[in-house]
Each structure stands twice: as C-alpha cells, then as structure tokens.
Amino acid sequence: MQTDFKATRALFDLPEGVTYLDGNSLGPLPRAAAARVAQTVTAEWGQMVITGWNRAGWMEMPMRIGNRIGRLIGAEADSVVMGDTLSIKVYQALASALEMVPDRRVILSDTGNFPSDLYMAEGLCRTLGEDYRLKTVAPEAVADHIDETVAVLMLTEVDYRTGRRHDMPTLTAAAHAAGALVVWDLAHSAGALPVDVAGGGADFAVGCTYKYLNSGPGGPAFIYVAPRHQDRARPALSGWLGHEAPFAFDLDYRPGAGVERMRVGTPPILQLAALDAALDIWDGVDMADLRARSLQLTDRFIAGVEATCPDLTLATPRNHKARGSQVSFRHPEGYAIMQALIAEGVIGDFRAPDILRFGFTPLYTDEADVDRAISTLAAILKGGLWDRPEYRQRARVT
Amino acid sequence: MQTDFKATRALFDLPEGVTYLDGNSLGPLPRAAAARVAQTVTAEWGQMVITGWNRAGWMEMPMRIGNRIGRLIGAEADSVVMGDTLSIKVYQALASALEMVPDRRVILSDTGNFPSDLYMAEGLCRTLGEDYRLKTVAPEAVADHIDETVAVLMLTEVDYRTGRRHDMPTLTAAAHAAGALVVWDLAHSAGALPVDVAGGGADFAVGCTYKYLNSGPGGPAFIYVAPRHQDRARPALSGWLGHEAPFAFDLDYRPGAGVERMRVGTPPILQLAALDAALDIWDGVDMADLRARSLQLTDRFIAGVEATCPDLTLATPRNHKARGSQVSFRHPEGYAIMQALIAEGVIGDFRAPDILRFGFTPLYTDEADVDRAISTLAAILKGGLWDRPEYRQRARVT
Numbered sequence: 116m117q118t119d120f121k122a123t124r125a126l127f128d129l130p131e132g133v134t135y136l137d138g139n140s141l142g143p144l145p146r147a148a149a150a151r152v153a154q155t156v157t158a159e160w161g162q163m164v165i166t167g168w169n170r171a172g173w174m175e176m177p178m179r180i181g182n183r184i185g186r187l188i189g190a191e192a193d194s195v196v197m198g199d200t201l202s203i204k205v206y207q208a209l210a211s212a213l214e215m216v217p218d219r220r221v222i223l224s225d226t227g228n229f230p231s232d233l234y235m236a237e238g239l240c241r242t243l244g245e246d247y248r249l250k251t252v253a254p255e256a257v258a259d260h261i262d263e264t265v266a267v268l269m270l271t272e273v274d275y276r277t278g279r280r281h282d283m284p285t286l287t288a289a290a291h292a293a294g295a296l297v298v299w300d301l302a303h304s305a306g307a308l309p310v311d312v313a314g315g316g317a318d319f320a321v322g323c324t325y326k327y328l329n330s331g332p333g334g335p336a337f338i339y340v341a342p343r344h345q346d347r348a349r350p351a352l353s354g355w356l357g358h359e360a361p362f363a364f365d366l367d368y369r370p371g372a373g374v375e376r377m378r379v380g381t382p383p384i385l386q387l388a389a390l391d392a393a394l395d396i397w398d399g400v401d402m403a404d405l406r407a408r409s410l411q412l413t414d415r416f417i418a419g420v421e422a423t424c425p426d427l428t429l430a431t432p433r434n435h436k437a438r439g440s441q442v443s444f445r446h447p448e449g450y451a452i453m454q455a456l457i458a459e460g461v462i463g464d465f466r467a468p469d470i471l472r473f474g475f476t477p478l479y480t481d482e483a484d485v486d487r488a489i490s491t492l493a494a495i496l497k498g499g500l501w502d503r504p505e506y507r508q509r510a511r512v513t
Numbered sequence: 514m515q516t517d518f519k520a521t522r523a524l525f526d527l528p529e530g531v532t533y534l535d536g537n538s539l540g541p542l543p544r545a546a547a548a549r550v551a552q553t554v555t556a557e558w559g560q561m562v563i564t565g566w567n568r569a570g571w572m573e574m575p576m577r578i579g580n581r582i583g584r585l586i587g588a589e590a591d592s593v594v595m596g597d598t599l600s601i602k603v604y605q606a607l608a609s610a611l612e613m614v615p616d617r618r619v620i621l622s623d624t625g626n627f628p629s630d631l632y633m634a635e636g637l638c639r640t641l642g643e644d645y646r647l648k649t650v651a652p653e654a655v656a657d658h659i660d661e662t663v664a665v666l667m668l669t670e671v672d673y674r675t676g677r678r679h680d681m682p683t684l685t686a687a688a689h690a691a692g693a694l695v696v697w698d699l700a701h702s703a704g705a706l707p708v709d710v711a712g713g714g715a716d717f718a719v720g721c722t723y724k725y726l727n728s729g730p731g732g733p734a735f736i737y738v739a740p741r742h743q744d745r746a747r748p749a750l751s752g753w754l755g756h757e758a759p760f761a762f763d764l765d766y767r768p769g770a771g772v773e774r775m776r777v778g779t780p781p782i783l784q785l786a787a788l789d790a791a792l793d794i795w796d797g798v799d800m801a802d803l804r805a806r807s808l809q810l811t812d813r814f815i816a817g818v819e820a821t822c823p824d825l826t827l828a829t830p831r832n833h834k835a836r837g838s839q840v841s842f843r844h845p846e847g848y849a850i851m852q853a854l855i856a857e858g859v860i861g862d863f864r865a866p867d868i869l870r871f872g873f874t875p876l877y878t879d880e881a882d883v884d885r886a887i888s889t890l891a892a893i894l895k896g897g898l899w900d901r902p903e904y905r906q907r908a909r910v911t
Contacts, residue, residue, distance in 0.1 A: 128559045137563045144559040152554050152783065153547070160729050161526045161542040165535045165860060169908045173730055200778025202752035203601060210640060226764060231753035231778065234766040238751035242608060242640050251764065276762075325779065331558050332571055333781035353636035354600035355629035364674075364865050366624060366649065368632040380598025380629065381723065383731035385550065385783045462563060467762050510567045 139474030142329030151392035189311035210351030219266035273303035273439030330390035354379030419489035537872030540727030587709035608749030617664035671701035671837030728788035752777030817887035
C-alpha cells in the first residue's frame with residue numbers, strides 16, 4: 116500500500132473524543148478548507164470584489180474543479196462540471212438523455228434509489244407530459260426489466276441504505292444493447308471506491324461532494340457527460356453560464372461547447388473553495404489502496420458486530436464486489452439505538468425504517484474507530500441502554 | 514432620515530482606495546460575514562459535523578433567512594424560501610405558474626429581461642412541448658401585449674442594463690385582468706429599493722442575494738410564492754427537501770406545506786451563513802430612507818456626468834418612479850472606458866453592447882464616491898485616456 120492513511124487522517128479536524136462514521140452523509144472538515152474559505156472571503160471577495168471573477172479565477176472553478184473530480188471517477192478530461200445540487204443535476208442528465216431517445220417514454224429505476232432522484236424524475240415526467248413515466252423495480256430485478264420500452268436507466272451505484280453496489284459495466288452494457296441510455300448517481304461512490312465512468316460506458320453521471328469528498332454542508336454537485344454526447348446533449352435547465360457566450364447577453368439560447376453547457380447560474384464560490392481545498396487531500400491517494408483499506412475496515416466491523424450483537428441483522432452484502440464503503444445493520448429500534456450510540460460519541464446515522472448506517476472512510480477512519488464502534492454498540496445492545504425516552508424522540512433531521 | 518448610513522458604511526470591508534460602484538453586480542464584504550463564515554466552518558462543520566443539521570439549525574436556514582428577505586420585499590410571513598440560483602428559481606416559478614393556467618401557452622417577457630430568465634423560459638417551453646412558447650417584446654410595449662393568450666407574464670422589475678423600472682402593481686393588475694399570472698424577478702430590486710410583492714399582487718417573485726444584499730459570490734437565490742398559490746403550486750423541480758416528509762424517504766413525491774415545497778436539494782450552508790450575517794445590516798435600515806438616499810446619489814451622479822462628459826448618453830430614466838438604484842450611460846467605446854475607470858480605482862461595469870453601469874448602494878456609497886466617479890470619468894473622457902490596447906482587450910467576464 117502506497118497511500119499513507121495516517122498522514123491523510125492528520126489533515127482533518129476531527130471533533131475531540133468522537134468516532135465519526137458518518138462521512139457517507141457529511142464528511143468532516145479538512146484543516147486546509149478553513150484557511151482556504153477564509154482566504155476566499157477576505158482576500159478575494161473582500162479585496163477584489165467583482166474583479167475576483169477574473170483575478171481569482173472564480174468563473175473557471177466549475178470546470179477546473181470538475182476535472183479534479185473527474186480523475187476520481189475515471190472521466191475523460193473536460194467531461195465533468197460542478198454546480199447546483201445533485202437533484203438539479205439528476206434533472207439535467209435525465210432530461211438530456213430522454214431527448215436523445217425520442218421514441219421511448221420510460222425511465223427505469225429501482226426502489227433502492229435515493230428518493231430525491233425518483234422525485235426529480237417524477238417531476239420531469241409530469242413536465243414532459245405525454246406518456247412519460249418512471250418505473251421502479253426492486254434493485255435485484257433491474258436487469259430483468261431492461262427492454263426496448265426503456266429510454267433511460269437511472270441508478271444510484273451504491274444504495275444509500277444498504278450499501279449494496281450495482282454492477283455498472285454490466286448494467287450499462289445491457290441498457291445500451293436494449294437501446295437505452297444510462298444515468299449513474301455516484302453520491303455514495305465518488306471518493307468511496309474506484310469508479311470508472313469512461314470504462315464502464317456511462318452516458319451521464321452525477322454526484323454530490325459533501326459525503327466522501329468532504330466539501331462541507333451543501334457543497335456543490337457534479338455532472339459528467341460522456342464525450343460522445345456532449346455536443347448533442349441539450350440542457351433543459353438552460354442557464355446563462357451554459358450559454359456559448361454568456362457575456363454577449365444574447366436574447367436567444369445557444370448551448371456552449373462540451374460539458375460546460377450544463378452550467379446554469381452563478382456558481383457558489385465559498386462552497387467551491389472548501390471543495391477545492393478538500394480535494395488537495397486526494398492528490399496523494401491511490402484509489403486501489405483506498406478500496407483495499409475500505410474493505411479491511413468494513414470486514415473488521417462486520418465480523419466484530421456479528422460476533423457481539425446477535426440482535427442486529429446485516430443489510431450490506433458480504434461479497435466485496437457487491438458493496439460500497441458503508442455497512443448497515445437492521446434493527447426495529449434502530450433509531451433509538453443510533454441516538455444512544457451518538458450520545459456515547461460514536462456517530463453513524465439512521466435511515467427509515469430500521470437501518471443503522473456506518474460509513475468507513477479510509478482518509479480518516481482507522482482500526483481504533485472500528486473497534487470502539489463495535490464495543491460501544493455491543494454495550495448498548497447488551498444493556499438495553501437505548502431504551503430511554505430521549506433516544507426515542509425524533510429530531511427533524513434524522 | 515432615521516437610518517444612519519455612515520454607520521452602515523462602517524460595517525463593510527471596502528478595499529482601500531477604491532470607489533466601488535458595482536454593488537449591483539456583486540456587493541462588497543460585510544465585516545461580520547467573514548467571522549460568521551469562519552464560525553460556521555470551524556465551530557459548526559468542524560465540531561458538530563453531521564449534527565450541525567439539527568444543532569446549528571442548518572436545516573431551517575432556508576426558511577428562517579427567507580423570512581428575513583421577505584421583510585425587505587414586502588412578503589407575507591413564511592412566503593419566501595432560499596436556495597439554488599436565480600435561474601433555477603425562475604424555472605420553478607414559471608413551471609408552477611404555467612400549470613395553473615392550463616389552457617394557455619404563452620410566456621410574455623421583454624427584451625430588457627436578463628437573458629438567463631429568457632433562456633430558462635426557452636428551455637422550459639421545449640421540455641413542455643405542445644405549443645408552449647416565449648414571446649418577447651420591447652419593455653415599453655409589454656402592457657400592449659398582455660392579452661388572453663398570455664399564461665404568464667415574466668418580467669424583471671429593474672432592467673439590468675438601463676436601470677429602467679417597470680410599474681409592478683399596474684402591470685400585475687393588467688395581467689390578472691387578462692387571466693394571466695405574473696413572475697417578478699427582483700434581482701435589481703431586493704435591497705435596492707422598497708418592494709411590496711404582497712401589495713403589488715405578485716404571484717411569484719424570485720431574486721438573487723449577491724447584489725444589493727451582499728451575500729458574496731454565488732450566494733443563494735430566493736423564491737416568493739403568494740400565499741393564495743402556495744398549496745396548489747406544484748414544483749417541477751421536485752426535490753427531497755420540498756417533500757412533505759423528507760426524512761421518511763418515501764418513494765413517492767408529495768409536496769410539502771407552503772413555500773417550503775420549493776426547496777430542492779441540500780442547501781449551501783456556507784453561503785447561507787454569509788447571507789445571514791449580511792442581512793444583520795438591514796435590521797437598522799428603513800427602506801424609505803434607503804430610497805431617498807439612493808435617489809439623492811443617482812441624481813447627483815447624473816447631473817455631474819452630464820455637466821462634464823458630453824460624449825456620454827444617459828440610458829437611465831430621469832423620472833424617479835421609472836428607475837432603480839443604478840445609473841447607466843451609453844458610449845460606443847464603453848468597454849475600454851470602463852477598464853480605464855477601473856484602473857483609476859473607480860469600479861463600475863460594462864454590459865454589451867455599449868453600457869457603462871454604476872450601482873448606487875446607500876449602505877456604503879456616499880457623496881465622495883459619487884464625486885470621485887464623476888471627476889475620474891470626466892478626466893478619462895477629456896484626455897482620451899481609455900484609448901489604449903490594454904483597455905480594449907476583453908476579459909472573459911466583462
């Protein structure tokens with residue numbers, strides 16, 4: 116293993132006394148991000164004001180940083196651009212893809228997809244009218260439903276609840292063979308494991324950056340468009356910064372060259388600055404090492420929990436190929452158990468109806484974290500320590 | 514005048530030696546925003562990590578801050594929510610409005626509208642298909658084209674180039690009388706002058722926050738939905754945070770109550786923190802005072818420039834009622850003249866093809882700024898100082 120994960124851990128500002136296993140929801144603060152954001156605020160916004168768009172390179176950030184993300188997901192150069200939120204990027208990718216398969220009306224997805232992807236697809240179908248519709252099937256049944264009615268296959272590679280991973284190259288090839296295009300959501304893949312959108316044949320891919328890429332709360336999303344589609348993908352959300360010449364202020368829309376046409380409005384510079392600093396950490400990371408380390412940590416956690424917590428049921432596939440970088444267990448009292456765990460300083464999260472999720476992020480998670488999580492969980496379950504009113508009371512954001 | 518504009522000026526971190534007249538493009542840094550963003554990064558993201566969504570109130574920020582903006586634009590309580598970019602909010606407002614007037618197919622706008630609004634409308638019409646179309650007429654001809662074919666009238670109140678202001682109550686009433694709904698873009702109104710969306714009868718309103726509201730580069734947008742429409746407006750961009758119960762992770766979309774259904778994805782917390790701090794300044798500002806002061810400053814600038822720069826042609830209406838808080842002049846060499854002005858420390862901006870724009874923002878602009886801008890501009894024009902190759906060379910962002 117070439118990558119020094121002790122060194123990467125030291126680059127994060129982890130809260131004292133906490134074992135943080137929720138990087139699959141919100142990554143912790145990279146030390147360099149605090150300084151970078153402060154510099155962007157005071158030296159750039161404060162001193163350059165409007166001239167920052169040119170002098171500080173703000174206008175180029177969505178493409179420059181898109182290329183940095185591109186390296187982590189196996190994208191060709193200049194095929195990724197940053198902006199908006201993942202939901203917005205899903206809408207753009209779907210709308211563009213549907214327009215390229217004009218004789219079909221079905222978006223196929225699965226019930227393990229993140230709900231917002233499904234909601235955005237529903238909204239798009241309603242706007243498109245005619246007979247456009249979203250069809251959702253069980254994750255394991257997706258391959259069987261890829262047929263000549265499907266215009267676009269929309270899948271999240273790694274399931275946000277179970278950590279189950281779809282086989283991207285195989286499903287993509289099946290969709291292409293049936294004449295459909297594929298949109299991959301990499302929310303739980305980018306920075307979690309090696310991704311190869313080019314090799315896997317993806318037509319479009321989208322993802323967020325605040326999970327495994329540690330860009331901070333509300334960091335911008337990314338969109339990948341395969342080079343073969345870039346100049347015919349028509350953005351349904353046709354904003355001025357995706358125009359061929361934004362500063363000509365023409366009255367008519369003409370999409371810009373390449374993936375940059377997927378830009379919409381003014382990019383969020385403070386959030387992009389945090390992301391840019393967070394990505395510096397990845398310069399020294401080999402993705403194969405990351406994967407090896409992730410599997411070590413998740414295997415250790417699964418073995419430890421199964422040995423000490425008989426009431427928990429593993430929801431994540433044991434097969435390495437079929438999982439991402441999180442481990443989930445089911446328990447009917449999962450919510451209260453997670454609250455008890457958080458009270459003891461081990462932070463994972465809960466997903467309805469009964470999932471306890473734990474993210475293993477090699478950049479800053481180590482064996483001591485894994486072992487503490489196992490022993491704390493075992494103590495809570497053994498002692499019934501979760502069975503208290505304050506742990507059952509649900510917060511708005513769970 | 515009750516408002517102390519010397520005091521508000523002291524709350525900004527203005528670059529040394531610069532007269533900044535481009536707050537209509539990007540407002541300068543409020544001193545408190547730097548500290549607030551730093552706190553959000555280190556104490557909230559750094560120490561609370563995922564628990565910040567509850568403990569630091571991140572999840573409530575879009576509505577809480579929406580109400581702060583609401584006060585400045587005359588909105589009813591809980592009628593404004595933050596998120597995304599202005600272009601995205603235009604799309605949402607238009608799509609919702611069109612669905613409420615199902616028997617009509619025309620969006621009416623004007624050629625003075627900001628191009629991105631027109632582009633987004635074009636994109637929406639293409640997605641809707643059928644005979645949906647965008648019709649643009651000259652700004653002064655809008656009233657004559659409001660007829661029973663129009664589904665939605667979409668206007669920007671203050672023209673980004675000329676500063677010409679539409680009469681919101683009159684045009685809104687005319688549209689309503691013809692059976693149409695109205696979407697107002699307040700990009701150059703919010704924080705620039707008193708706005709009364711409730712009194713003016715607006716159905717929807719949208720705006721950005723990085724201009725007169727000083728939220729920093731890429732700060733989030735806002736959307737207003739009139740209370741009478743909130744529970745039947747269906748968001749075309751139906752993201753999970755607009756769902757009735759986002760954390761139930763249901764497979765089907767059900768819009769949430771009120772304007773909150775216009776939320777889409779995860780909100781940009783660092784940008785919202787900057788905006789929140791910037792809005793503190795407005796707590797002590799009376800909007801009538803702001804308007805009076807804005808008119809004093811713009812009148813002084815118009816008079817001074819007309820007296821000393823005969824080659825410049827005023828593009829902004831002289832009539833107080835018919836203008837916002839910027840003054841524009843035309844000159845065929847406007848680009849080079851603006852570059853020369855910036856080189857002398859007076860920052861305005863240029864808009865194609867021939868507009869020199871100057872924003873007058875009473876929170877931090879004073880008479881000395883106005884007088885310096887006049888004398889510098891006069892010297893540049895009199896001496897032909899703009900006629901140099903380096904001033905003619907265009908930057909990407911102009």
